[in-house]
Structure formats: structure tokens, C-alpha cells
Amino acid sequence: MKMNSEKVRFMNISVLGCGRWGTFIAWYVNKVGHNVTLWGREHSINYIRLKETRKNDYLSLPEDIELSNSLYKAVSSAKIIIISISAQELRSFACQLNSINEIQGKTFILCMKGLEATSGKRLSQVFGEAVGKNIDVAVWVGPGHVQDFVNNIPNCMVIGSENIETTKKIVQELNSDLIRFYYGQDLIGNEIGAATKNVMGIAAGMLDGLNYSSLKGSLMARGTRELSRLLRAMGGNDLTIYGLSHLGDYEATLFSMHSHNRKFGQALVQGERFEKLAEGVSTVRALRELSKQYDVELPITNALYEILFENKNAKDTLEDLFLRPVKFEFQ
Template sequence: MNITVLGCGRWGTFHAWYANHIGHQVMLWGRPGSAHLRALRDTRKNEYLTLPGEVALTDDLARALSFAEVIVVSIASQQLRSFCAQLRDLGGWSGKRFVLCMKGLETGTGKRLTTVMQEELDGVQTAVWVGPGHVQDFIRGLPNCMVIASADLSLTRDLVDIFSSPLIRFYYGEDLLGTEIGAAAKNVIGLAAGMLDGFGYSSLKGALMARGTRELSRLIEKMGGNKMTVYGLSHLGDYEATLFSPHSNNRRFGEDLIAGRPFAKLAEGVYTVEALMDLSSSYQVELPICATVYEIVRHHKDPKEQLMQLFLRTTKSEQA
């Protein structure tokens, strides 16, 4: 099968490598002038992997769309709406099956990424591909489990069949709302984990995991999703890769913030926490961990003081 990957950063390049690895014909698109695309053209390498010669490279978006019926999108989540507008103006997207491989919520609206896709491309077929794993581990042949979810179970099943392999075992996600909220929110919990590491309070990450899943389950339920989804692969299942791994950009951002070191890579949790605060207000659901992270990264409140206030909150029932 022909598969196009839109976005040639860390994950986009991996998705192109992976689709080729499991036997598909692949085209990888990058924006005109992209430094990532230029490096791949010159060396076929980035800091994570070597891209096989069979993977075609292009900066022509129309060509990339026409190449395949399955389109994997791997760009910064906050760029999705403007990118969809570009696709709409270009044409050629109708009838394609899109797979979003980003974890985030739109700032300013709190909207899920599949909602953004539907608003900009009416009738588009969209799924999300989320769950634990790091490029560095997959390239070494270390397997993991992930989730594909959409509003159409037949679409989900088709995509799972297309992308499954011994390297990645996919599960069907049957709660799209909970899957998207959980996948996005785990990056915010990752920021908090990195801050705890920065202070040498790593033993508190067990409590962070327990309470983090609890507060997000309340939000998902209030929004109309299944509160148990947060305990699956899209959120809790991704904690090991996000709260503990040295490869996690979100955890490293939190740790570097405490150490006063600059962090140049994309940490989606920094943007997602703002959207979660909008949802917290809209649905009247208290999100104490997310609120603490928000005060630290957005209002520059003292991290140690904020984290201590969080973990020394008034005694209450664990089920609350």
C-alpha cells in the first residue's frame, strides 16, 4: 500500500521509516525550506535514524497527497488548523484516510485535534495513533503496544490491519474523546514529573501517576467520554515513556526548567496545559496537577512552592 507521511520531524520521519519497514511504499513530505528535509535529502539521516533509500522525499504537498490513500500527519498540534486550511485550499484530500500522530489540544479553544480536522475539512475520515514508545527504542527493535482510535470502528480496524507488525501491537480505541484527551494530558503530567526529578523528588512520581489519572478521568467523564479510557495505553500506559524515560521531551523540559537550562525541542505539554485549563473552566472540573503546572510554566510561579502546595493539599478521600 502507498502511504504518505506529512511532517519530517522526529516522529514523522519515524513513521515513514516504520511504514517502509513493514512493507509499504512511502513518501515523506516536508515544508519547502525545511532544515529537517534538507538534511534527509543530503544524508538520509537525522539524529534518530537512517531513512531507507526507497522512501521518497518531497516538499510538494499536492504530490504527497496524490501519492497515497492513507495520509499520516505528524506536525506540531498547534499548527493543525492552519495546515488543514492549506489542505482545503489545495484540494485532493477528499476520500483520503488521515491518521493524526500528534498528542495535543488546540490552545484558545480546548478542542481535540479530530474536531479541528472536521471543522476545517468537512466529512474527512480521521483517526489518531497514540500510545507509549520512543523512536530510539523502536529503531533498536524494542516492541511496544499502541492505540488507533476513530469515530468509525471500521476505519479503526482497517488502519490497525495496515499498520500492525511484530514491532508495534495495536489495540482498537473505542472511545475517541477519552483517547485524545488522555494522550494530550499525559504530556502535562510529564512536565510535572520532570520538575520532581529536577528537585530530587522522584519518589513522588508514584503519587503523581495515581492522582494524575484520577483528575483526568473526572474530566473525560464530564465531557461525555469513558472515564476508564484514561487507564489505558493512551494515558496511563504512556506514563513510563513520558514520566520516566530520558528520551521524553516533556519530562526533560520540566527537569531543565528547574535546573535553569534552556530547552530547545518541542514539549507539547506546555501548550496543552493552557487548553486543559480552558476545559477545566468550561466543564467545572478541578484539575489540581494541571493547574499547578500551568501556574509554573505560564505564570512563572515558584516551582518548589507550587509543587509542595499540591502534595500537601487538604486531606480528602482518595476517591474524590
């Protein structure tokens, strides 16, 4: 797969967060020709392992990627700063960034998929509230798994912001034959779509665990339909749900063996433990809040909420959702 690794390195980019996705982003941005600093918390298991071996379960870091536990150094040395942490930690982390004077004039890219559970707010809203409205912020969303990318299997993703010039600048710097970026035209839709595909991933895993995998077609059809209604009520373009950030990510979330959210849903109904992060759980809470705020019915979300937080039986609840109602399809 052709990468732009032979071009002159001309920009300093920092990646904040050294989990699975953050470490891959650092690897990728280095491959397309930029100087990269990867930041992690000093005592985190991921950071310690990378510092000692420069490896994780998915890839090896090139020697010219700088590892640092100094947040000030990582932020002050870069023109573009990519954040890849848990969505529920973003507000407190952004407040920490706000204490660093050098954040003005920089471009921040949020490379995570979620909504703030307690408020239902989009991550760009959370970030803007914490660091100030004048910060240039974009999102990086869409389908793809680290396991595929490191094996040179390409995919298409989306960069979106409220400023088209910011979007174009980021795409110009990060585009390659491995990840082909599209310009996001609807920030609300891109963020809601990216976050909610994880909810559908949990539902898909539950169906897999119950041997109802054939119902994932119904899940796709009904899921996009109800979320497009929510998006329209929020002021976004309801067609965005059918783009890369949501429907385009279904293969990587509803069907892939790599998806944490799908695996979480499957493990839950099979009575097994799943130790890794499944952002969709918090997003179910956030969607419940948005459903109330915008007075939009979200049957799939409500069913998952009952299973996850009210201990309803998954099999009975999902059968009620998919198999029993008799109604017009497009009412």
C-alpha cells in the same frame, strides 16, 4: 524483530512532517510493506538534512522512501495520509490541505498528541472543522520512543476513530511485531489521554529536578484520577485514562530519559534551557480552558499553569499540591 517487509507492497501512504516522529513513521510504514512518500517543508532544517544525507539523529531512511516538498504530490498520490506536525499548527495546516481537491475519499491519521491551546479542542475536532466533516480521520496514540523502536524494542499502541471499520482497516495495514496496535473504542478518551500525559510528563520532570522523584507515584495516582473526572464530563469513558493512550504511556513519559516533556520540566526547575518541542506546555493552557468549560477542578494542571505562566515558585507550588492537604484519598 519480525517485520512484514517481505510482503508485496500494495498501498501508497504519505507522511506529512519530517521531524523525529514523522521520519520514524515513514521508516516504520516502509518496513511493514508500503510505498511511502515523506513530505517536509522545503526550507526546514529537518527536510534539508534528510535530503542531503537521508539521516537524522535517530535513523537512516531507506532509499525507496521518496522525499518530497510538494504537498500536492504527497497528498494526491496516497490513499492513507499520516500527519505528524506540531499540534498548534494543525488548524492552519489543515486549511492548507483543504485547498487540495484530492483529499476527498482519503483516510487521514493524526499522529500527534495535543489539544488546541486557545480552545481546548481535540485535534480530530480541529481537523474536521478545517477540512470538512466528511473526511475519514483517525488518531494514532500510545507509548513508544523512536530510540527504542529503531533498536527493535517493541511496544503497544492504539488506533482510534469514530468509524470502527476505518480503525480496523488501518490496524490491518500497519500492525507488526514491532508495534502491536489495539482498537481504540473511545476517540474522546484516546485524544484527551494522549495529550494530557504530556502535562503529567512536565510535572514529573519538575519533581525529578527538585529531587522529589519519589512523588511521581502520587502524581500518577492523582493525575489519572482528576483527568478521568474531566473525561467523564466531556462525554468520554473515564476508564480510557487507564488505558494505553494515557496511563500506558506513563513509563515512556514520566520516567524515560527520552521524553521531551519530562526533560523540559526538569530543565525548567533547574534553570536550564531546553530547545526542543514540549507539547505539554500548550496542553496546560488547553486543559485550563476545558476545566472552565466543563466546571471540573484540575489541581495538577492549575499548579503547572501557575508555574509556567504566572511565574510561581515551582518548589513551593508543588509542595502545596502534594504534601500539605489533609483529606480523604477518594473524596
